[in-house]
Amino acid sequence: SAVISQKPSRDICQRGTSLTIQCQVDSQVTMMFWYRQQPGQSLTLIATANQGSEATYESGFVIDKFPISRPNLTFSTLTVSNMSPEDSSIYLCSVGTGWREQYFGPGTRLTVT
């Protein structure tokens, strides 16, 4: 299994601002994923962070709103841009191949006021 850390663990932000969330893995991994879990909802995949190429976004998520970086095989960032209260959620990164189990970071709890 992989050990994953995320920063920050939580934040309260004003609307219109941006927040960058960091995800660090203790080993090199090919695929990293970013999820959102809104209150009372399940996890929704935002995008797959690919090392050396652009992220692959799921339907309903766009790069301008959620830019992602993947500079190496152990690190990724997700930025939530021009935030609104609807962006209040838990954001989780995970690692693993699609058909194997995934390991999740502890999550970043974001509140937008």
Add this chain to the structure above:
Amino acid sequence: RKEVEQDPGPFNVPEGATVAFNCTYSNSASQSFFWYRQDCRKEPKLLMSVYSSGNEDGRFTAQLNRASQYISLLIRDSKLSDSATYLCVVNGVGGYQKVTFGIGTKLQVIP
């Protein structure tokens, strides 16, 4: 139809009871199935994979029914520590084999 459907519950059961959850999936080409556990305000963690032949891990039994496109999780002799949300997870079809999570079934084991 949702890709993965679960009864959100909550299921309130007494200690020692047996409880079962079902989860249906829409994509007949799905290849891999999992149950995850998520404690309140924590990240999801893998509980067990689900194999065609069914599999058991202690008090937990998972089964897959491909014909009817559902998976199940059976918990015997429920403990207070089993209280959590149980997420059904199914892989989709695609170049990177996207994984889809159900909304989760909340279990509350009562003393």
